[in-house]
Amino acid sequence: MQTLTVPGLTMPKLGLGTFRLTGEACTLAVLGALARGYRHIDTAKMYGNEAEVGAALAQTAVPRSAIHVTTKIWPDSYAPDAMRRSVETSLEALQIDEIDLLLLHWPTPEMNLPQALETLMTLRDRGLARAIGVSNFSVALLRRTVEEIGAPIVCNQIEYHALLGRPAILEYAAAHGLAVTAYCPLARGRLSDYPELQALARKHNATPEQIGLKWLLDQPGVAAIPKAGRGTSQQANLDAQALTLDDEDRAVIAALPKDVRLVNPGWPMEWD
Numbered sequence: 001m002q003t004l005t006v007p008g009l010t011m012p013k014l015g016l017g018t019f020r021l022t023g024e025a026c027t028l029a030v031l032g033a034l035a036r037g038y039r040h041i042d043t044a045k046m047y048g049n050e051a052e053v054g055a056a057l058a059q060t061a062v063p064r065s066a067i068h069v070t071t072k073i074w075p076d077s078y079a080p081d082a083m084r085r086s087v088e089t090s091l092e093a094l095q096i097d098e099i100d101l102l103l104l105h106w107p108t109p110e111m112n113l114p115q116a117l118e119t120l121m122t123l124r125d126r127g128l129a130r131a132i133g134v135s136n137f138s139v140a141l142l143r144r145t146v147e148e149i150g151a152p153i154v155c156n157q158i159e160y161h162a163l164l165g166r167p168a169i170l171e172y173a174a175a176h177g178l179a180v181t182a183y184c185p186l187a188r189g190r191l192s193d194y195p196e197l198q199a200l201a202r203k204h205n206a207t208p209e210q211i212g213l214k215w216l217l218d219q220p221g222v223a224a225i226p227k228a229g230r231g232t233s234q235q236a237n238l239d240a241q242a243l244t245l246d247d248e249d250r251a252v253i254a255a256l257p258k259d260v261r262l263v264n265p266g267w268p269m270e271w272d
């Protein structure tokens, strides 16, 4: 399993997304993934499955120290007391002492960013999280966070896949030592709609999803967290790591549409 390292963070490049995995199916999916070799699990307070992820972390034979756990704080809990309670609840549900990477889930037009980041830093300093970061932040928000407020964030988790280009954020992250975690890395099933990706899949004896995933994992500073409830999907995503894409393949992927956005929180957003 390849890892990604930026100042303040080392994590496996391939993780398991868990959005919409709930109940026992979630626990079984996380247990299965850990048994197959996954060592990076992505959850969030908003997914309502931290207890089920926590049950898997408690049951697995894989030691806690070998597993990277990311969770996120929902914007309704960005005020200091609410954030502390949210993180304490997450830790309890996950049955762990420390979150490996703790993110602000979404920016909102009304959030008090300096205060939210200050609180996040305090929680990190108290030992509740090993590293802190953000999600869905534009370059302008990253600039405020890093250059004006000076918050020691290590990661921006964003929607990024073969059908959505994020060049400005990737450039900013690379220049400032931030990891980018790609969510919806498989474009939620859309990749197989494109004959170009089907052709690449045939060429590599793989699937369009594996091609799209390997394209992300090949990029320095980028991690990817496909959600996979089925064991066959989990294994296919692990196997994608062994593919070798060439410049010709990358040119085909570069020529695909880059404006397919799948996630929108429903409030005004500056995306890039």
Ligand SMILES: NC(=O)c1ccc[n+]([C@@H]2O[C@H](COP(=O)([O-])OP(=O)(O)OC[C@H]3O[C@@H](n4cnc5c(N)ncnc54)[C@H](OP(=O)(O)O)[C@@H]3O)[C@@H](O)[C@H]2O)c1
Pocket: 016, 017, 018, 019, 020, 042, 043, 105, 135, 136, 157, 158, 182, 183, 184, 185, 186, 187, 188, 189, 207, 209, 210, 225, 226, 227, 228, 229, 230, 231, 232, 233, 234, 236, 237, 263
């Ligand atoms: N920070 C944020 O705001 C944010 C927003 C959205 C998502 N996320 C995170 O990113 C994760 C991934 O995003 P996502 O779940 O929205 O979309 P995704 O990972 O692009 O797509 C998930 C879908 O792809 C299927 N799949 C997985 N591996 C496959 C394979 N090898 N071949 C064919 N199909 C495959 C899954 O099926 P099965 O499950 O049936 O196997 C599932 O239906 C989420 O789970 C969550 O952890 C974060």
